[in-house]
Amino acid sequence: MNSQQGLALEIAGLVFAWPGEAACLDIAAFSMSAGEKLFLHGPSGSGKTTLLSIIGGVLHASAGRVKVSGVELAALGAHARDRFRADEIGFVFQLFNLIPYLSARDNILLPCRFSAARRRRIADAGTTPADEAQRLAARLDLPPELLDRPAMALSVGQQQRVAAARALIGRPALVIADEPTSALDADRQVRFLDLLMGECAAVGAALLFVSHDRRLTGHFDRVVNLAEMNRAIAEIAA
Amino acid sequence: MMRLFPLTLASLWNRRLTAGLTVVVIALSVSLLLGVERLRSDARASFASTVSGTDLIVGARSGPVQLLLYSVFHIGDATNEISWPAVQRIAARREVAWVVPLSLGDSHRGYRVVGTSADFFKYYRYGDRRALAFAAGDPFGPVFEAVVGAEVAARLGYREGARITLAHGSGEHVAEHGDKPFSVVGVLAPTGTPVDRSVLVSLESIEAIHLDWQGGAPIPGLKIAPEMVRKFDLAPKRVTAVLVGLENRAMVFRLQRAINEDTREPLLAILPGVTLDQLWDVVGIGARVLLAVSALVVAVGLAGLVAVVVASLGERRRELAILRALGAGPRDVFFLVAAESVLLTLAGCVLGVALVQVLVFSMAAWLQANYGLAVSPGWPVGREWMLLGAVMLAGLLASLVPALRAYRQSLADGMMVRM
Numbered sequence: 223m224n225s226q227q228g229l230a231l232e233i234a235g236l237v238f239a240w241p242g243e244a245a246c247l248d249i250a251a252f253s254m255s256a257g258e259k260l261f262l263h264g265p266s267g268s269g270k271t272t273l274l275s276i277i278g279g280v281l282h283a284s285a286g287r288v289k290v291s292g293v294e295l296a297a298l299g300a301h302a303r304d305r306f307r308a309d310e311i312g313f314v315f316q317l318f319n320l321i322p323y324l325s326a327r328d329n330i331l332l333p334c335r336f337s338a339a340r341r342r343r344i345a346d347a348g349t350t351p352a353d354e355a356q357r358l359a360a361r362l363d364l365p366p367e368l369l370d371r372p373a374m375a376l377s378v379g380q381q382q383r384v385a386a387a388r389a390l391i392g393r394p395a396l397v398i399a400d401e402p403t404s405a406l407d408a409d410r411q412v413r414f415l416d417l418l419m420g421e422c423a424a425v426g427a428a429l430l431f432v433s434h435d436r437r438l439t440g441h442f443d444r445v446v447n448l449a450e451m452n453r454a455i456a457e458i459a460a
Numbered sequence: 461m462m463r464l465f466p467l468t469l470a471s472l473w474n475r476r477l478t479a480g481l482t483v484v485v486i487a488l489s490v491s492l493l494l495g496v497e498r499l500r501s502d503a504r505a506s507f508a509s510t511v512s513g514t515d516l517i518v519g520a521r522s523g524p525v526q527l528l529l530y531s532v533f534h535i536g537d538a539t540n541e542i543s544w545p546a547v548q549r550i551a552a553r554r555e556v557a558w559v560v561p562l563s564l565g566d567s568h569r570g571y572r573v574v575g576t577s578a579d580f581f582k583y584y585r586y587g588d589r590r591a592l593a594f595a596a597g598d599p600f601g602p603v604f605e606a607v608v609g610a611e612v613a614a615r616l617g618y619r620e621g622a623r624i625t626l627a628h629g630s631g632e633h634v635a636e637h638g639d640k641p642f643s644v645v646g647v648l649a650p651t652g653t654p655v656d657r658s659v660l661v662s663l664e665s666i667e668a669i670h671l672d673w674q675g676g677a678p679i680p681g682l683k684i685a686p687e688m689v690r691k692f693d694l695a696p697k698r699v700t701a702v703l704v705g706l707e708n709r710a711m712v713f714r715l716q717r718a719i720n721e722d723t724r725e726p727l728l729a730i731l732p733g734v735t736l737d738q739l740w741d742v743v744g745i746g747a748r749v750l751l752a753v754s755a756l757v758v759a760v761g762l763a764g765l766v767a768v769v770v771a772s773l774g775e776r777r778r779e780l781a782i783l784r785a786l787g788a789g790p791r792d793v794f795f796l797v798a799a800e801s802v803l804l805t806l807a808g809c810v811l812g813v814a815l816v817q818v819l820v821f822s823m824a825a826w827l828q829a830n831y832g833l834a835v836s837p838g839w840p841v842g843r844e845w846m847l848l849g850a851v852m853l854a855g856l857l858a859s860l861v862p863a864l865r866a867y868r869q870s871l872a873d874g875m876m877v878r879m
């Protein structure tokens with residue numbers, strides 16, 4: 223499995239600018255090894271979310287290389303990039319992660335609709351998507367009776383854990399979490415982080431965790447400040 | 461793509477109230493369109509078969525539509541008549557199988573009196589070559605007996621044995637033939653043709669009531685009692701029109717030309733089917749306008765669909781962004797939204813067809829009874845499928861509006877909606 227060897231993420235010479243604006247990202251080199259847990263922080267507006275969209279293949283850098291799990295994103299067409307994102311990357315956002323009218327279970331199962339690779343990996347592990355959803359939910363402290371409720375009937379903390387289960391189902395190489403805890407209160411933040419990290423380790427996914435809350439850094443293998451790494455910001459600051 | 465389809469369904473179900481209302485609006489407009497088309501084609505068919513089985517209609521020389529109007533629809537008056545010898549000459553031709561003379565001009569309480577021969581009941585055909593049927597009684601005898609059409613009987617409450625008097629002329633200036641009453645001997649079953657609004661008597665009866673008349677008024681001082689009329693020659697002198705049936709339909713154009721070119725008397729022979737079609741071009745305008753208006757109503761329904769789906773995109777931006785994060789491309793989003801509109805249109809069409817069935821079923825008897833219109837229940841046929849196809853095509857085109865919008869929106873939003 224390529225997530226166990228080599229790099230989960232490799233960025234070199236990345237430059238990105240929003241249309242009609244000066245460069246917003248300029249990163250000489252940045253990488254994550256497979257299974258690594260990395261904490262990325264930086265002030266608001268430093269380009270964290272923009273960087274995640276580039277890694278997800280939704281935005282395209284004007285220069286440089288972005289490899290996820292050894293695959294060069296620029297070499298893929300738009301359709302293949304979407305497929306690749308479905309197969310290899312799981313996202314958890316700050317809020318509104320779920321399709322409100324689908325049940326928690328159907329939300330967890332959504333990536334299996336988009337990704338044959340995730341379905342295949344679940345089958346290879348000798349289980350079914352439904353069982354895997356149930357197992358992940360249990361691991362993330364979601365009681366089974368909750369799974370049939372519509373997502374909008376869940377508390378914010380429960381919604382974030384459903385989103386984590388959805389990101390993890392079918393063993394993607396990389397889980398990207400963009401301020402997933404900022405809507406949670408303090409004890410729940412730590413609890414959520416523990417669950418997320420535990421499951422990332424269990425499925426072998428690298429975790430790119432974005433937050434401006436540096437109290438959480440202690441749990442991670444590595445901490446990176448985007449403001450320092452991003453030469454576009456550093457220049458403005460200078 | 462097919463894996464996304466359940467999402468379309470779930471999303472629609474989530475907005476089932478607006479989606480349902482949209483479907484109802486489309487269904488109503490589609491049922492209006494199909495209903496009008498059904499009525500139009502059935503009205504046309506029933507109009508086109510007001511007379512069937514008659515190969516030629518012959519009258520004094522005038523316009524074809526005018527001849528058809530007064531001889532078959534009893535609208536307007538003949539400016540001229542045919543002499544009886546001319547009728548006999550036509551009847552005597554080898555290719556002619558039968559002739560049914562018609563003598564118009566009298567009326568009974570607003571209904572036209574048709575003087576004819578008993579052959580009328582034998583040869584007159586309407587609709588799908590259906591013969592006239594008696595609801596009660598029998599054909600009229602030689603004099604002072606009348607057969608009434610279904611509507612006359614129903615409106616005036618006539619049954620066998622009723623005594624009626626005819627009036628000279630029609631419209632406002634009528635003079636009663638009060639001295640020579642008729643008895644109703646038969647009532648016809650409804651046909652949906654002008655026969656329903658006719659009082660049928662023999663040609664001899666027409667002659668008899670006019671024995672002591674001249675130029676549209678009684679001859680002063682001359683009174684011929686009803687029991688005396690048999691002593692007179694009651695053979696008709698002139699008739700208004702003649703229905704002609706041929707031994708062999710292939711001869712119809714030759715006979716038509718022969719009659720039209722007859723130098724002894726200026727006559728006009730028309731093919732009823734051809735002239736009915738010409739007439740429909742005029743009277744059918746109303747139906748065509750109605751159809752066009754219904755098509756506009758469908759367009760309005762589809763515009764409503766576009767408005768509803770486009771409006772929903774605003775509240776679904778997050779939903780579509782989530783799908784992008786999960787691996788949906790802008791194209792998937794496009795198809796998701798397009799499928800939604802197409803599905804609503806399809807549901808509207810299906811419901812519309814069902815609605816038309818219910819309407820036609822529940823109203824067929826009433827339409828037949830009140831308008832003599834035979835509306836056929838049943839699955840859509842020919843042109844109705846074309847109309848449904850056109851509605852679906854329009855729905856498909858309409859679906860492009862929200863779908864393109866969603867496509868562009870999801871390209872701009874990516875995985876994150878900046879609010």
Ligand SMILES: Nc1ncnc2c1ncn2[C@@H]1O[C@H](COP(=O)(O)OP(=O)(O)O)[C@@H](O)[C@H]1O
Binds near residue numbers: 272273
């Ligand atoms: N869709 C967009 N169009 C134009 N500019 C954008 C868009 N999204 C973000 N930006 C700009 O890019 C910069 C970085 O934003 P973002 O990546 O959201 O930062 P962070 O997540 O670190 O707060 C900001 O200056 C922001 O205004």
Ligand SMILES: [Mg+2]
Binds near residue numbers: 271272400
């Ligand atoms: Mg951000």
